[in-house]
Amino acid sequence: MSTSLIYGKDGIYRSPRPPISLPKDPTMSMIPFLFRDISALSKIPALVDAETGLNLTFSDLRTQVFKLSLALLNLKISKNDVVLILSPNSVLFPVCFLAILSIGAIAAPANPQYTVNELTKQVRDLNPRLIITVHELYDKIKNFGLPCVMLSPKSSTFTDRTTNSPILYFQELMKSDDTSKVQTWPSVLQTDAAAILYSSGTTGTSKGVVLTHRNFIASALMTTSDQETFNDSKNVFLCFLPMFHVFGLSTILYAQLQRGNTVVVMARYEIEKVLMAVETYEVTHLYVVPPVIVAFVKQSEIVMRYDVSCLREIGTGAAPLGKDVMEGCAKIFPQAALYQGYGMTETCGVISVESKKATTSRHSGSTGVLDPGVEAQIIDIHAMKPLPPSKTGEIQIRGLNVMQGYFKNQKATSETIDDQGWLRTGDLGYFDEEGQLFVVDRIKELIKCNGFQVAPAELEELLLSHPKIKDAAVIGLADAEAGEVPIAYVVPSFINSLAEDEVKKFVAQQVAPFKRLRKVVFVDEIPKSSSGKILRRELRQKLISKL
Known part of the structure; x- marks a missing residue:
């Protein structure tokens, strides 16, 4: 792939993939x-x-969405x-998500x-009219005084201990298909808001991200652009990533259902x-997040107990993943195309x-080339010019996949999206000569040591390559002389299998002096x-509390 195909004289990188076509209506x-x-699709499992093995065909799914939609209107x-x-x-x-929309x-x-x-903070921000939940979580929302639809079946072991939240049951609502109370069916446009998903809040206050119907349609088309021709082969996707998160909700669930694929759901x-x-x-x-890939590699003996020869593709995203871990996973699943996004x-x-069909530039540590219709700039954080x-x-x-804005937060929206539609990601990265995008780290997570920039992700990748390290995280510690120095939190594969000096030496032999670890803290798990x-942020708070 030639760089000239994606990098213009205007400093804008453009996708080499064919553009998507949104519905004109x-x-x-x-x-x-x-x-x-x-x-x-009517008889195909959706x-x-x-x-349990319970399945809903696409016809069943549409029927249930329609019935719940009527129930919501009647409410x-x-x-x-x-x-x-x-x-x-x-x-x-x-079913609930689609009925609401x-x-x-x-x-x-x-x-x-x-x-x-x-x-409580989220409810105050959103002012919802209704909450949909399950018995196990009811105690968390019972005092909000909002009507509640319970997805769990009626049970004698469950007792409503408050009258603040009127309870309705999903099963009961689905028994009625009364349309007489529905005056008009609302007209819904692509430009209308569809969902509000809260950002992780790892680099600031959590904010509600407003995504439109057009955002979801565009994202779905982009996600499946490399997929085989419609219905050419049987595609079955496993979704254990949380559906409240955009990765599970958009990239797996909605994107794949709109192509007629089957989605197997795990709690x-x-x-x-x-x-x-x-x-x-x-x-x-x-589709998995990096900790799952690391677990596959570190616990390969468990993987070998199962017949996973059916897997054709494994995709990962949400955080940077190193080349060594990708290659280790590819050895465990040799029949599956492994790619990062x-x-x-x-x-x-x-x-x-990454292209799922590419034979070169795979497992390079890159996140591949831009999705169809996506444009990018790499901006010098000091000179503020394209690079x-x-x-x-x-x-x-x-x-077309960029959010409408942050919910009820125009200040944060204007600070994130400029008047030309450019979204500041807060991520550091670069394109190589082949148009592959490499994400280096978060801007706010960079460690400044003696004037040099240290990317935590680089050191974390190195630490994970150690056979006795199960997981690791790196943060900056304030230092009077250097400004900041890198320290590591490490989860050993076995108790008492590592010494601090051993870890420091392992890293020091492979990095420049300013990147060397000044301290290693052994922990049972890394908060994620x-x-x-x-x-x-949690690691920094723990560190501060011990100083």
């Missing part, structure tokens, strides 16, 4: 777009519960009303691990259950991805977000 929103080929949920979804993954999660309301999936305080990740599901349901495509909540999950290939700067993105990003 402005009323072709996510739901009609998803079910546009329903006659050909969603399968990995644990007086109107266009632009916000509905909060607090639930682990299940086949009912997408079909009537022009806005879905706001929340992290089931959130505390009451975290949910949570457990390595053996994942491998068992791959074997049982003959999963062909697996790059995306953000603010870009509806997609920016770039040519091989020069590192802030990655800025423009395209649901998408696999290291929660460096």
